[in-house]
């Protein structure tokens with residue numbers, strides 16, 4: 018069982034959210050696919066709160082329609098980032114009766130009190146020194162200002178009496194709506210009962226949100242420990258700025274804007290290059306580095322595959338060394354992931370393998386005639402692709418994943434074109450029928466053909482098609498990522 022605090026749906030999600038959800042998606046995939054865990058994941062969606070009510074009022078729409086608009090928007094963003102959906106989403110407004118009975122349970126056990134104004138507060142004094150265990154020290158009062166009917170300043174609201182013209186639900190304490198912290202406790206308990214394996218959320222949720230969730234659940238279930246693991250992701254900062262990216266600070270980049278420039282794969286790799294706990298610096302140059310890294314990986318996979326197919330001619334490779342490297346890489350990667358999901362270490366280990374693979378894949382123009390080792394490169398490609406597939410990064414070029422028939426036709430056309438170009442190029446490069454001056458003369462006469470071949474290669478690159486001349490008799494082609502087109506002209 019795993020519970021994740023979900024979005025408060027009143028605006029577009031930004032990169033800070035993206036970072037948190039992508040990191041936890043990676044962790045979820047690792048737990049499932051590497052360690053074989055069966056994960057039931059519940060995500061709470063806060064579809065009523067102060068911000069939603071305020072924004073809906075400004076936009077003259079109902080809070081419900083504003084919330085459903087942005088919930089849909091959130092789901093689209095997550096899909097675009099390849100974040101797997103939770104097993105279930107639970108909306109606060111669809112679980113009000115459950116939340117009310119959860120509050121009743123806390124009152125009945127003596128840990129909360131209603132007031133004459135129709136609010137219900139958690140009584141922190143009754144919790145004693147158990148409060149503050151998650152953060153280590155009990156922080157000072159974090160009460161919401163303006164509530165004068167509390168017993169103690171740090172007591173927090175479980176139920177908020179409705180203010181005039183606010184959306185409300187009937188309850189034993191009068192019309193009102195749930196406080197934020199109680200939602201997660203009640204909804205998680207509704208599905209998982211009194212025990213939770215993993216609870217995840219952003220670092221900003223440690224206190225007071227998660228501390229309060231723990232207090233509520235442990236008194237409700239009368240248990241010693243409700244949540245076994247709390248995973249908190251570090252914040253995303255714009256490089257050079259102190260504060261985290263947030264809506265209220267208006268220093269954010271929306272997910273949609275970001276995806277205009279970079280692919281979700283690049284963002285995922287960027288997220289994996291740091292521990293999920295650590296704060297992460299966002300800037301364009303770091304993103305460009307992540308993109309280069311991904312291109313480097315894809316290009317290795319492509320070269321290795323070309324080698325397996327016999328299209329890339331190399332000197333004999335150190336096969337035993339590569340087999341050993343592959344085995345030790347697999348072990349080291351698994352160990353890194355088992356160590357608090359150390360993705361940067363896992364990536365570093367894989368890059369090391371790629372580095373050694375690349376050193377053996379130096380192209381030579383003449384067939385050396387020595388032994389070839391396609392099996393080891395096949396195994397390396399298969400392992401690397403599988404690793405990245407596990408964490409949601411596809412290294413497969415678009416030409417392989419497209420199922421569109423008109424695209425398939427275009428592929429055949431490019432195939433024909435590349436074959437034709439190869440014939441012309443071969444004709445321009447080889448002159449078996451002549452020698453000496455006559456040969457030089459022939460090559461000179463045929464030079465415009467070679468230039469035309471080069472021009473075609475460059476022109477096709479501007480359309481995202483990259484032709485590689487592997488030797489005088491082999492040319493291959495691939496589709497460049499459209500977002501990286503201008504990065505690799507004619508390579």
Ligand SMILES: [Zn+2]
Nearest residue numbers: 022023201226
């Ligand atoms: Zn929560």
